[in-house]
Amino acid sequence: MARVRVHELAKELGMNSKELIDRILKLGIPVKNHMSALDDSAVTKIRAHLQAGTPEKVEEKRIGRRVIRRRKKAEEPKPAPAEPQPEPVEVSAEAPPIQEHGREEPPAAEAVEISPAEAEPETPPAPEEAPSTETAAPEAAPEMPVAPEPHAAPPTAEETDAAAIAPPQVATPEASEPEPAPSTPEPAEPSAEGVPEEAMPADTPPVTEAAPEPAAPPQEAPEPTTDKEAVPEEQPAQEAPQEAAKEGPAEEEEDRAKKKKGKRRKRKRRKDEPAKIIRLPELIPGEAEEEPEIPAPAARFAPDEQVSREPLRKKKVRSDKEDAGKRPRRARKEVVGREDLYSKKELRAQAERGRGASKKGAPKEAPKPAATVPKAAKRRIRIDEAITVANLAKQMGVKATEIIKKLLLLGLPANINQAIDFDAAALVASEFGYEVEKAGFEEEDILQATEDKPEDLQPRPPVVTVMGHVDHGKTSLLDAIRHTNVIDGEAGGITQHIGAYFVEMDGGRITFLDTPGHEAFTAMRARGAKVTDLVILVVAADDGVMQQTIEAINHSKAAQVPIMVAINKIDKPNANVDRVKRELAEHGLIPEEWGGDTTMVEISAKKRMGIEELMEMVLLQAELLELKANPNKPARGRVIEAKLDKGRGPVATVLVQEGTLREGDVYVCGTYFGRVRSLFDDKGRRISEAGPSVPVEVLGLSGVPNAGDDFIVLADEKQAKQVAEHRQMKHREKELSRSTKVTLERLYEQIQEGQIKEVNVILKSDVQGSLEAIRDSIQKLSTQEVKVSLIHAGTGAISEGDVMLASASNAIIIGFNVRADAKAQELAEQEQVDIRYYDVIYQIISDIKEAMVGLLEPDYREEVLGRVEVRQTFHISRIGTVAGCYVTDGKVERNAKVRLIRDGVVVWDGKLASLKRFKDDVREVSAGFECGITIENFNDIKVGDQIEVYKMVEVKPTLGPEDGNA
Numbered sequence: 001m002a003r004v005r006v007h008e009l010a011k012e013l014g015m016n017s018k019e020l021i022d023r024i025l026k027l028g029i030p031v032k033n034h035m036s037a038l039d040d041s042a043v044t045k046i047r048a049h050l051q052a053g054t055p056e057k058v059e060e061k062r063i064g065r066r067v068i069r070r071r072k073k074a075e076e077p078k079p080a081p082a083e084p085q086p087e088p089v090e091v092s093a094e095a096p097p098i099q100e101h102g103r104e105e106p107p108a109a110e111a112v113e114i115s116p117a118e119a120e121p122e123t124p125p126a127p128e129e130a131p132s133t134e135t136a137a138p139e140a141a142p143e144m145p146v147a148p149e150p151h152a153a154p155p156t157a158e159e160t161d162a163a164a165i166a167p168p169q170v171a172t173p174e175a176s177e178p179e180p181a182p183s184t185p186e187p188a189e190p191s192a193e194g195v196p197e198e199a200m201p202a203d204t205p206p207v208t209e210a211a212p213e214p215a216a217p218p219q220e221a222p223e224p225t226t227d228k229e230a231v232p233e234e235q236p237a238q239e240a241p242q243e244a245a246k247e248g249p250a251e252e253e254e255d256r257a258k259k260k261k262g263k264r265r266k267r268k269r270r271k272d273e274p275a276k277i278i279r280l281p282e283l284i285p286g287e288a289e290e291e292p293e294i295p296a297p298a299a300r301f302a303p304d305e306q307v308s309r310e311p312l313r314k315k316k317v318r319s320d321k322e323d324a325g326k327r328p329r330r331a332r333k334e335v336v337g338r339e340d341l342y343s344k345k346e347l348r349a350q351a352e353r354g355r356g357a358s359k360k361g362a363p364k365e366a367p368k369p370a371a372t373v374p375k376a377a378k379r380r381i382r383i384d385e386a387i388t389v390a391n392l393a394k395q396m397g398v399k400a401t402e403i404i405k406k407l408l409l410l411g412l413p414a415n416i417n418q419a420i421d422f423d424a425a426a427l428v429a430s431e432f433g434y435e436v437e438k439a440g441f442e443e444e445d446i447l448q449a450t451e452d453k454p455e456d457l458q459p460r461p462p463v464v465t466v467m468g469h470v471d472h473g474k475t476s477l478l479d480a481i482r483h484t485n486v487i488d489g490e491a492g493g494i495t496q497h498i499g500a501y502f503v504e505m506d507g508g509r510i511t512f513l514d515t516p517g518h519e520a521f522t523a524m525r526a527r528g529a530k531v532t533d534l535v536i537l538v539v540a541a542d543d544g545v546m547q548q549t550i551e552a553i554n555h556s557k558a559a560q561v562p563i564m565v566a567i568n569k570i571d572k573p574n575a576n577v578d579r580v581k582r583e584l585a586e587h588g589l590i591p592e593e594w595g596g597d598t599t600m601v602e603i604s605a606k607k608r609m610g611i612e613e614l615m616e617m618v619l620l621q622a623e624l625l626e627l628k629a630n631p632n633k634p635a636r637g638r639v640i641e642a643k644l645d646k647g648r649g650p651v652a653t654v655l656v657q658e659g660t661l662r663e664g665d666v667y668v669c670g671t672y673f674g675r676v677r678s679l680f681d682d683k684g685r686r687i688s689e690a691g692p693s694v695p696v697e698v699l700g701l702s703g704v705p706n707a708g709d710d711f712i713v714l715a716d717e718k719q720a721k722q723v724a725e726h727r728q729m730k731h732r733e734k735e736l737s738r739s740t741k742v743t744l745e746r747l748y749e750q751i752q753e754g755q756i757k758e759v760n761v762i763l764k765s766d767v768q769g770s771l772e773a774i775r776d777s778i779q780k781l782s783t784q785e786v787k788v789s790l791i792h793a794g795t796g797a798i799s800e801g802d803v804m805l806a807s808a809s810n811a812i813i814i815g816f817n818v819r820a821d822a823k824a825q826e827l828a829e830q831e832q833v834d835i836r837y838y839d840v841i842y843q844i845i846s847d848i849k850e851a852m853v854g855l856l857e858p859d860y861r862e863e864v865l866g867r868v869e870v871r872q873t874f875h876i877s878r879i880g881t882v883a884g885c886y887v888t889d890g891k892v893e894r895n896a897k898v899r900l901i902r903d904g905v906v907v908w909d910g911k912l913a914s915l916k917r918f919k920d921d922v923r924e925v926s927a928g929f930e931c932g933i934t935i936e937n938f939n940d941i942k943v944g945d946q947i948e949v950y951k952m953v954e955v956k957p958t959l960g961p962e963d964g965n966a
């Protein structure tokens with residue numbers, strides 16, 4: 001049950017707390033101070049005791065108004081008795097004008113019964129006040145009852161209004177001002193009834209403390225003051241009575257005159273409305289059935305005031321002085337508004353608890369929840385595959401630095417302009433309470449290929465790529481094949497070279513991609529284009545398996561494309577077919593006649609020998625591959641090559657892979673879209689359509705696409721435009737983002753993130769011996785979780801081909817005593833391929849091991865400053881060899897380190913001893929100038945040597961992904 005504090009009771013009874021305490025003590029009820037709580041029985045006892053000694057003043061109250069009497073009593077030592085009376089008096093006073101009041105009168109006579117009921121209601125209001133008490137010091141409460149009653153109402157009302165919490169109470173005082181004493185208990189009841197259920201439990205603690213406040217409703221004035229400052233409260237408390245005494249009389253008289261009529265009207269209205277409110281609350285406390293009737297009016301006021309306070313502050317003031325016509329309206333609003341108010345209070349209280357209630361005022365609290373808890377719909381972000389940090393920050397309304405911090409914690413260092421992928425964005429967004437969903441537009445929705453029914457599939461010609469070591473006869477073979485195209489009947493019939501050609505033979509048709517060499521093949525694959533069905537590996541019978549032969553084998557294997565071998569130049573006297581087969585077998589290509597599965601055909605491209613047999617074997621192989629496609633649908637293909645033709649605009653050679661491409665088709669190709677203007681076949685003849693495996697030249701492109709780009713026909717130009725624009729946007733975002741190519745620095749993270757389960761390594765070394773040793777050691781590094789595969793190993797400098805293979809296979813390149821040439825280095829930077837250089841085998845193994853378990857500490861990395869070509873050498877006694885050099889790119893710095901490279905192999909690694917321009921020592925020499933160089937402790941410099949000038953740069957751990965190349 002609710003308990004009443006001494007100061008509340010004192011307030012209610014219109015007497016000084018101290019005085020009341022004295023009286024209570026005399027009654028033998030133990031109280032310590034004005035904050036002491038009194039239970040119902042004690043309150044009843046006290047009321048009974050006080051009423052017994054104040055019959056005279058009751059009469060006065062009936063004549064006058066409660067407000068006046070209370071104040072007077074408060075000043076006087078024995079106002080208390082008068083106050084208790086006013087309550088019953090009020091009831092009785094109301095009774096005469098209205099029947100309801102008349103009914104109430106009897107209970108008034110039974111002061112004891114009523115008072116307890118009132119006491120209870122009072123406690124309930126406490127919860128309302130509770131919020132205020134929470135913010136305000138408990139001390140304020142006691143003061144309030146004393147001083148506030150008198151006047152505070154109007155001023156406080158305004159003040160309190162300012163404070164969201166206080167308003168309800170404030171309003172009550174205003175409304176009740178004229179009828180302070182009676183109204184207070186009454187309003188308390190309704191509020192208590194309505195509130196206790198909801199607020200009581202939660203506010204329980206405050207209730208005990210703030211219990212006095214129920215009395216305050218009429219005196220709400222104090223509450224506001226308490227809310228604002230606990231200290232000033234004391235002063236007002238003392239002044240209050242005086243002010244009340246001064247203002248009181250004047251106001252009282254006016255109030256009386258004005259309200260007599262108004263009240264009667266109001267009361268009538270109230271009666272109608274209050275009944276609803278009162279009944280509900282009564283049931284809850286279930287204490288006194290009589291209570292509802294008595295408190296009802298008060299309750300009406302209280303809620304009315306509370307509800308209307310915020311929106312109708314000024315109106316309330318007017319209503320006090322003017323007609324009470326507005327009250328009924330308030331009463332209506334109250335019923336609904338109360339709950340809202342309380343729920344708001346609760347929310348605020350929660351927010352305060354979380355943040356520290358004392359810190360901020362009401363105005364600040366309100367916006368916070370709004371800012372921290374945006375609408376669910378607004379907490380969802382739609383992004384594409386990638387989004388820049390800046391854009392993500394903007395969409396979430398948080399600082400980019402916050403996102404960067406989170407990303408760092410997630411092990412994803414990024415700067416503000418960097419794009420992060422969808423998964424990373426989702427992770428970070430969740431940290432800020434946001435959800436991320438894929439942008440509505442999904443390319444796949446539009447471009448998704450429909451599955452073909454088996455009956456729709458028809459055999460299609462194989463697409464063949466020719467690979468092999470330099471000068472082994474790739475071009476000669478392709479030429480020979482063209483001329484073997486007997487059916488065509490056009491000797492040397494290729495009138496137009498379009499990067500691919502189509503051969504029709506008795507046994508069928510074959511498409512050759514006229515891009516000999518594995519570089520183009522791998523470049524296509526690096527772009528995700530798999531167009532080749534079969535690889536013809538050309539090996540010269542007089543030369544055998546060479547470096548590029550091995551590369552071609554590895555590239556084909558990496559792409560999982562079957563290989564057929566053409567052993568060329570068998571016409572040559574020194575041709576040794578068996579040796580070739582043996583060497584091929586060493587690389588996993590075992591001839592069929594030896595029990596293997598690799599078809600090997602002996603040919604002479606020059607003499608046009610064995611070509612037809614080779615073609616037959618190709619067709620046979622194609623048959624085994626069961627190459628099929630559905631020609632009866634919109635075309636899909638890949639760009640084999642593209643260029644900007646001066647006369648015809650952008651032109652692309654497209655290999656149709658499925659469906660049939662026709663003139664007028666709407667297409668999207670890479671980031672371009674448009675309508676096919678015209679089609680030409682491989683011989684330059686205009687055609688109207690091209691089916692699966694047919695290479696065709698397409699005109700009517702809106703730009704020059706890249707080799708490997710897809711070419712998709714769509715039904716709707718609008719869709720094509722949408723896809724192209726979407727890709728352009730994605731392209732821009734990806735340009736900004738760092739690729740997720742594997743690097744030793746991030747290897748561990750990438751393994752952890754599940755990005756890679758296999759570490760591909762390309763190894764280039766100076767000599768075969770070290771190659772074997774490293775190969776064995778690397779292959780032993782595989783663990784259960786991560787497999788380490790050496791996809792290619794060879795001797796010599798790191799070439800562009802190595803970089804492209806690494807790019808296509810997401811591999812790391814390891815150079816052992818070899819370097820990447822300038823072009824390869826540039827390409828590696830472009831493709832973000834990690835190239836690492838070593839001169840100690842142990843270090844390679846150790847680094848990969850450490851990288852796999854996340855222990856690799858990338859302290860320093862090389863930064864190549866420039867390259868120098870040795871054009872002359874001079875030997876000077878005492879000094880040694882002086883190299884007369886030309887700086888080909890970058891610059892040479894006096895204190896830099898140098899690496900002497902001969903035929904792609906590192907011969908020496910050390911420091912510059914001197915750097916001169918003519919005879920002068922200089923600090924640096926830039927590209928395009930000559931200079932004289934000596935190397936510390938090294939004199940074996942030869943004309944034609946390359947000198948790489950570099951320095952070691954400290955690597956910051958957070959920039960791990962950016963230091964791709966050492």
Ligand SMILES: Nc1nc2c(ncn2[C@@H]2O[C@H](COP(=O)(O)OP(=O)(O)OP(=O)(O)O)[C@@H](O)[C@H]2O)c(=O)[nH]1
Nearest residue numbers: 469470471472473474475476568569604605606607
């Ligand atoms: N004797 C003989 N010479 C051949 C044969 N095939 C090619 N050649 C010669 O070998 C040389 C190189 O032939 P290409 O076809 O240019 O070889 P490639 O592999 O295309 O060379 P790159 O384009 O430099 O990689 C040419 O001089 C050809 O004439 C052959 O079957 N027999």
